[in-house]
Amino acid sequence: MTWTSPSSPAHSQPPTSPRACASNDSSMQSASTCLQSSTPNSSRSSLQTPASLPGRPAWQPWQASRTSSPRSPSPAGRSSPPPTADSSSNSSPSSCSRSRRRRSVPMAIRRNGRWGARIYDPALGRQVWLGTYDLKKDAELREREAKRALDLGQFVVPKRIGLLDFIERWLPTLGVRTSTLDDYHNTCRHITAHFGNRPMNAITTEELDLFLADFGRCHAPATVRKTATRLRQLFRRAVAWGYITASPAIELSAIPRAQKRGELRVLEPSQVAALLDAAPDYWRPAFLVAVTCGLRRGELFGLTWADVLWTRRRIRVRHQLQDGRLVAPKSASALREIDAGPMLLAALANHRTSCPRSELDLVFPTPSGRPVHASDWNRDILVPTRTRATLPDLTLHDLRHTFASALIHNGLSIKYVQTVMGHASAQTTLDVYGHLFETGGQDAARKLELWLSESAAERTA
Missing domain, CATH: 3.30.730.10 (AP2/ERF domain)
Known part of the structure; x- marks a missing residue:
């Protein structure tokens, strides 16, 4: 149905729509004014209403005042669509600002x-x-x-994950040795025993401090420090993986300070001789290698016959025994060669005649040819031997300290001691054996005073 502008003669006829009959003259006047202001004169006669819905009268121009306010002029030649209810619901600026303030x-x-x-x-x-x-x-x-x-555009939406679930995902990605991974498992077992599978983003720094303080009442300070280190590692990795946005383990206050290293146990030559005499015949060369080469336990029992360099008179360290198999040492500095004396080479040559063949060609397998298990060897060999030698609480690592002490007392340089001991740096050697180097201070002082007195005597003469 078409309609014309209010100025046309056809508009003087009364409308047939009941809604139009209900409108008064004032509404007609306002609608006419709105239409004249929003539509150019050239296109007034061409405007048409939308198609009427079934059972509903057509829209009339004088009904504009009921639905919307006057609109801005439309471009020439284009008709504006009828106003809708959505166009009249404009949000006020004050409500938007209040919403922004609530969010900030x-x-x-x-x-x-x-x-x-x-x-x-x-x-x-x-x-x-x-x-x-x-x-x-x-x-x-x-x-x-x-x-x-x-x-700053750096916000990452945290993912919800429990502490126990995260540890199960994190540990297989470490890429460490089996023994080191077992140590991680043992430490994380203490952590999960307290926190369980709580969401990681719900754990606070205060809770971690309280946990470490309570944990330190029944564990050694070194164990507490190791546990704090594991907490820092796993929460730092959780931040990197996007599970949390900040680590609560950065500033932990309940960590005990590292205690000063106790005095190392170093055997006297007479004690070394007593230990070798008390050792079983089959295992005596193993004790001799430990005290004259300073090998670690895994390096000693991982030594193969190919590592005994007979012509060069050296012992080469390139493996260590771990869980019944040979693996590379923990660091590159552990790969080394150590000079061997005539007594040691003769003892190894004699031991080779009675040594059983083993799959790994080990120098010190068990009498049945199997790799040595550390706990079994300590119980069956070390403890009875040190008891017979009246050296209670002696460990295999004490023989390594004895070797380092002998090198230092014979005046060898710190660099040489670092190399044959397999330390990563000379600082490590000084941290462990620095007090042994200090014993030469009195000799140096006496030599300096003797030199000064001789110089003074020459000047007076």
């Missing part, structure tokens, strides 16, 4: 007796949960940090 202020909420931190992420169009805290100020601080990261 701290949004910490109380939940189950604790304070929850959250932040609104415009990219997601929703709130992101950041974790729960015991104090409201901690929750608000966490929200401000997340807001700052969001403004």
Whole structure:
């Protein structure tokens, strides 16, 4: 159905629509004014109403005042569509600013007796949960940090994961030796026994401090420091993987300080002779290699006959025994060659005649030809031998300290001691055996005084 402008004669006829009959003259006048202001004169006669719905009268121009306010002029030759209800619902600037203010202020909420931190992420169009805290100020601080990261474009939506689930994913990615991985498992077992599978973003620094303080009451300080190190490692990796946005283990305060290293046990020559006499005939060369080459336990029992360089009179260290198999040493500095004396080479040559063949060609397998198990060897060989030699609490590592002490007392340089001991740096050698180097200070002082007295005597003469 078409309609014409109010100025046309056809408009003088009364409308047939019941809704149009109900409109008064004032509404007709306002509609006419609106139409004249919004439509150019050249296109007034060409405007048409939309098709009427079944059972509903056509829209009339004087009904514009009921639905919307006057609109801005449309381009020439184009008709404006009828106003809709959506066009009249405009949000006020004050309401938008209030909404922005609500999103920028701290949004910490109380939940189950604790304070929850959250932040609104415009990219997601929703709130992101950041974790729960015991104090409201901690929750608000966490929200401000997340807001700052969001403004810088560095905010990462944390993923929800439990501590136990994360540890099970993290440990296989370490790529360490089997013995080191077992140590990680043992330490993490203490952590999960306390925290269980709690969400990682819900664990706070305060809880970690309380855990370490309680853990230190029944464990050695070295164990507490190792546990704190594992906490730092796993939470740092959780940040890198995007499970949490910040690590709560950065500033832990309940870590005991490292205690000063105790005095090393070094055997006297008479004690070494007593130990060798008390050792079984089959294992006596093993004790001799330990005290004259300073090998670690894994290096000693991982020594193969190919590592005995007979012509060069050296012992080469390139393997260590671990869980019944030969593996590379822990560091590149452990790969070394050590000079062997005539007595040691003769003892090894005699031992080779009675040594059983082993699959790994080991110098010191068990009498049945199998690799040595450390705990069995300590129980069956070391403990009875040190008991007969009246050397209680002697360990195999004490023989390594005895070897280093002998080198230092014979005036060998710190660099040589570092090399044959397989230390990563000379600083490590000084940290362990530095007190042995200090014993030569009195000799140096006496030599200096003797030199000064001789110089003074020459000047007076």
